[in-house]
Amino acid sequence: MNTDIHILILDDDPDDTLIIRDTLLETADREYVISVAHKPADAFSYIEQNSYDVVLCDYRLGATNGIDFIKDIRAKNVQVPVILMTGVSDKSVDEEGLRVGASDFLNKSDLSSALLDKAIRYAIANAARQNLLSTVLSNVESAVCVLDEDGRPQLWNSKFQDVSSGQKDARHNDSNVDAFVENTLNSTGVLKVSGRVFEKNISDLDDGRSVVTLHDVSSHIEALREREIAENKSAHLAKHCPLTGVANRLGFNEKIRQEIDSGQRFQLLNLDLNKFKEVNDVFGHETGDELLCKVTARMKKCCEDGDYLTRIGGDEFVVLQRLEDGEEKSTRLAECFQAAIERDFVVGKRKLRIGVSIGISSFPDQGRTAEVLLSNADIAMYRAKANAESCIQFFDTDLDNAIRQRRTMIADLTEAIENKDIDVHFQPLADVNTQKILGFEALARWTHPETGPVRPDIFIELAEENGLIESIGNIVMTKACENAAAWPYPVKVAINVSGVQIRHTDILNDVQSALFHTGLPANRLELEVTESVLLDDFDFALHVLRGLKNLGLSLAMDDFGTGYSSLSSLISFPFDKLKIDRSFVTDLDRQQRLKNVVTTCIGLGKNLNMRMVAEGVERQAHIDFLVEHGCQEMQGFLIGRPMSNADVHDYLMRGEGYALMDTPKPSVAVAR
Ligand code: C2E
Ligand code: CA
Ligand code: CA
Secondary structure, rough: OOOEEEEEEEOOOOHHHHHHHHHHHHHHOOOOOEEEEHHHHHHHHHHHHOOOOOEEEEEEOOOEEEHHHHHHHHHOOOOEEEEEEEEOHHHHHHHHHHHHOOOOEEEEEOOOOOHHHHHHHHHHHHHHHHHHHEEEEHHOOOOEEEEEHHHHEEEEEHHHHHHHHHHHOOOOOOHHHHHHHHHHHOOOOEEOOOOOEEEEEEEOOOOEEEEEEEEEEEEHHHHHHHHHHHHHHHHHHHHHHHOOEEEEEHHHHHHOOOOHHHHHOEEHHHHHHHHHHHHHHHHHHHHHHHHHHHHHHHHHHHOOOOOOEEEEEEEEEEEEEEEOOOOOHHHHHHHEEEEHHHOOHHHEEEOOOEEEEEEEEEEEEOOOOOOHHHHEEEEEEHHHOOOOOOOEOOHHHHHHHHHHHHHHHHHHHHHHOOOOOEEEEEEEEEEEEOEEEEEEEEHHHHEEOEEEEEEEHHHHHHHHHHHOOHHHHHHHHHHHHHHHOOOOOOOOOEEEOOOHHHHHHHHHHHHHHHHHHHHHHHHHHHEEEEEHHHHOOOOHHHHHHHHHHHHOOOOEEEEEEOOOOOHHHHHHHOEEEEEEEEHOOOOOOOOOHHHHHHHHHHHHHHHHHOOOOOOOOOOOHHHHHHHHHHOOOOEEOOOOOEEEHHHHHHHHHOOOOOOOEEEEEEOOOOOO
C-alpha cells in the first residue's frame, strides 16, 4: 500500500514556502511528496495534471487570496482538501474559509511539524468521509440539495443537478441549480420538471440550513393512473349493459340519485317495447339481441345532451330527461322514440315491426324517490299499453292511483291464493215446479285482511287478467268437490269455470284429479261456462267441452243472453243447461220486454232440449212467471243466498231443501 502523501503548497512568498516544506519534512515517519506553486494559476494546472491528497494554501496571494482560490477550484468541481494558512489570527477569515470549502486553517506563525501532520491527516480523513458521503448522495434515489441559511444551494447531488438542468437546458452548472432553487422550490404542491413529477420535501436543520429532497413519483403516479383507468373501466362495465352499451339499472340508480340530490326538475320516460317477446320467441335470442341494439341506436339519435338513456330490463328502457321548459319537451322526445321504434327494422334479412308504450312521470311533483318515480312512470306506461289511441301517457295521480290500488290488490290476492285463503260459498238451485233443492252453485269468496270482503266479479276479473284464475279455479274446485262429497244428500254442485281456464290450462286433468281425490261422482258435478269461451277458438273450446262431458259431468252455459253466441254455436256445443242471466229475470215482472226475452229463451231451451235455469229469482212473481212458462230450474235470493258449507248442512238437514224428499215444500224457501 502506497503511503506517500502528495502535497501541493501554494504560497506567493518563497521563504514561507521553504519554512513550510522544512517543517513538513521534520516529520520523520511520513513520506511526503511535495510540490510548490507560487501563483494560483500554476497551482490549478498542477492540480489538473496530478492528483494531490491535500493543498496547503496561503491566505494572502498577492492580488488575490486563498478564499478566492478555493471558490475557483470548487466551482470547477475540484474536491481536493485545502488547508488555509493565515498570517494572523482572524476569525472571520477562518470562518469564510470553512464556508467556501476549506478543510482546516492554520496560523503560519506557530506552525509545528506535529500540528501540520495532524491537520493533514485530519483533512485527508475528512475528505475521504466527504467522498463517501457524496458517493452515497449521488446514489440515493432522490435529488438532494442542502441550502444555506439564506436559502442558497450549498451542496447537492448529481440527481439534483440533473433535475435542475432539466428545468431549462441540459447544461450542468451552478447557475442552473441557483435558478432552479429560486424559481421552483418555492412553489407549492408537486413539482413538474420535463414531464416528470417530483414530490418535494424540505427539512430544516438546527443550524438554519435546510435539506431539500425531491422524490421522483412519476412512475408511481403512472401506476396510480393505470389503476384508476382499470377501476373506472370495471366500474363502467358494472354500470352498463354489455349488449347495447347504454347504462343499466345500476347506472340508472346512481344517476337518478344524483339528479334527485341536485333538486333539479326532470322527467322519467319509461319505455316498454311491444311485441318484442314474440320476436325473441319466434326468431330466437340472437335476432332479439340485434333488434335491441338497433332500437337503442335509434333511441340515442332522439336524445339530446343531458338525456340519460338506460336499459333497465329485457325490453324496458328508461330515459331521464332534464326539464327546463315544461312537458312539451318530454312529449317531443317520446314522439321521437315512438316514430323511431315503430319504423320497420331489418335484422338479418327479416323485416320486423314492433311498437312501444311510454309512461312519463316527473320529479318532484310525482314522486321524490327513485322507487316512486319509476313505479309511477311504469303505471303510466301500462295505461299507455291499454290505450288504443296514444301510446304515450303522462302519469296522472287520480287515474293512476286506481291502478296502484289494483296492483296492491293483485299482490294481496296472490298471497291469499298461496295461503289458500279463498273460501267457497254455496247458493242453492231449486226445481221450479217442486221447489226441491237440486244442487248448489259454488261461489268464490275472498276477504281482504284490511278492507274486508271483495266482490267476486272484481277479484275474479283481476285473477283472469293476471294469470291467477287457474289457481283460484283449482282451489274452488277442490274445496267444492270435497264439501259436496260430504253433504248429507247427493245433490249436485255447480262450479264456475273461466274461459281462461278452458283456453290456457289443462282443465280436463284438473277436473279429473279433483273428482278422483274427493271421491265425488262425476254425475254430481256441473261446470258453468260463459258463452265467451266459444268466441276465441271455437274448435279448441268444442274439443275441451266434449272431453269434459265425456267425464260424465254436465255443462251449463252461464249468463245466457249477455254475450254474442249464435244459434249455430249453441247447437254445436254439448250444453245440458242454459242459465238465463239474472239481469233479464230480476226486473221481468216490471218490464214486458224482459218477459218476452225470458219467454223466448225458455222456448229456445225446450226446442234445443236443454234445461233452462233462471238466475236472480227474488220475488214470488218471478216463480209464478217461471212456472207458467215452463222453466225447469231457478236460483236466487228468494230460494237461498250464497251460504257457508256449514250452513249448507243445516239447510239440507232442516228440510228446507227438499231435493230428495217427497215431503210438501214450504211455499218459499227461506231467504237469508
Ligand atoms: P254468476 O256465476 O252469475 O254467479 C251468480 C251471482 O249472482 C253470484 O254473485 C250470486 O251471489 C248472485 N246472485 C244469486 N242470486 C241472486 C239474486 O237473486 N239477486 C242478485 N242480485 N244476485 C244474485 P257473486 O257470488 O257475487 O259472483 C259473481 C260472479 O263471480 C259470478 O257470477 C261468477 O261469474 C263469478 N264467480 C264467482 N265464483 C267463481 C269461481 O269460483 N270461478 C269463476 N270462474 N267465477 C266465479
Ligand atoms: Ca255461475
Ligand atoms: Ca250467472
